[in-house]
Amino acid sequence: MMGVSGVIARISELKEQLGLNPQPPATDPAGGSTFASALADATGGAGRTGSATGSARSGSEVVEAAKKYLGTPYVFGGTDPDKGLDCSGLVQQVYEDLGVKLPRNSWQQATAGRPVASLADAKPGDVLAFDAPVDHVAIYIGDDKMIAAPKPGDHVKIQSVYEKPTHIRRILDDVPTAAVQDMSSLRPAGLRGAAAGGLAGVPYADLFMQAGAKHNVSPKLLAAVAKVESGYDPKAVSKVGAQGLMQLMPSTARGLGVDDAFDPAQAVDGAAKMLHGLLKEFKTVPLALAAYNAGGGAVHKYGGIPPFEETQAYVPKVQKALAALGG
Incomplete structure (x- = not known):
């Protein structure tokens, strides 16, 4: 042999x-x-977890790829290295250079790969994310240093890790392929549950799973509502003042015990609590969705989905998103 x-x-x-x-x-x-x-x-990177589409890569290669962009001007929304990069544009570009596809936004990148417990456990190449909601990302290079595109008027540079990251994500892992048949067994429990629940690759899947289990609401329904409400944007604000990932009105948020609707974890938990109550009250998903959008009073008043153009469009949109998730 x-x-x-x-x-x-x-x-x-x-x-x-x-x-x-x-x-x-x-x-x-x-x-x-x-x-x-x-x-x-x-075999084209099959022995790694993460999203590599080409040869397997290492954290040190991520750092070397990032160093190529030192001195590149910061440009808000920038994704072209020849013109300038913002923080998430830098992270996305570096990993793209190595054949790894990452989402565009910092808050999405803060859910990519797998979590790392602390900075003491971080390795070169890990993505560091800051604040809640996440508004900044960087690439860890070791020794409490990182490469980042900091702010307008600045440029890509090496910095000290100036505060505790709110998220640390490992995009690349060294895993002996021959020793593992089911790569899902290597995921943290929360991500395994998300994959099993059909939410693999969905932003904030772990939050939907946790809140769904806590409040006895389908995680897929929560994900579908978030997709239609905000496009998974935790900073979204509607023209009428609804806030965050789940588009909670400030008064509604307070009633649900949500102190900060822009905090994805609080927002999802509050929305799950609200949907649990609406499903219990109205017995069906379409009516619960109509109440989420227009208020329970309107559903009772009209004896069904209210004849509001927005609500009439909203309910089938969420149902379509739910169906796309296999719900």
Whole structure:
């Protein structure tokens, strides 16, 4: 039977014959991560968790890719390195250079990959996110330093990690492919639940799962409401003053015990609490959705979905989003 070293040698031989000129594998006394790197590289990154579409990558490569953009001007909304980048534009561009697709916005990037418990556990290449709601991201390079596009008038530079990140996300992992058949077993429990619930890849999936379980509401329904209400934007404000991910009016938020409707965790929990009550009161999802949009009084007054243009459009939109999630 061919051992690990034999497999690695055979992979190298095949790649040489194909003219792929692989880089020499790093030394690994245990053989595990070297085997994973070699096999993942030969199979297009299948040995890594994360979103790599090309060869397997490492955190150190992320740091080196980020250093290429040092000095690039900060431009709000910038995604073109030749013109300028904002914080999330920098993070997205660096990972894109390595064949890894990340969402565009900082708050979305704060849900990518898997969580890291603390800065002490962070590794080079991890994404650091700041504030609640998240409004800034950077790439950790080690020794309490990060590469970031800080603010207008500034440029991409190396900084100290000046405050405790609210989220730390590991996009790339070294996982021995041969040792793992079901990669979902490597996800934290919250993400495993999200994947099992059909919310894999949905922003804030872990919050929908947690609030759904707490208040006995379908996580898919919560996700569908968030998609229609705000497009998963925790900073959204409507023309009538509804706020945050779940578009709660300030008075409604206070009644639900939500101190900050712009905090995704509070907003989702409050919306789940509200939907639980509406489902209990109106017995059906369409009527509960109509009440979420127009108020329970309007649903009672008209004996069904109120004849308001917005509400008449809102209910089928959420139902369509729910169906798209398999709900």
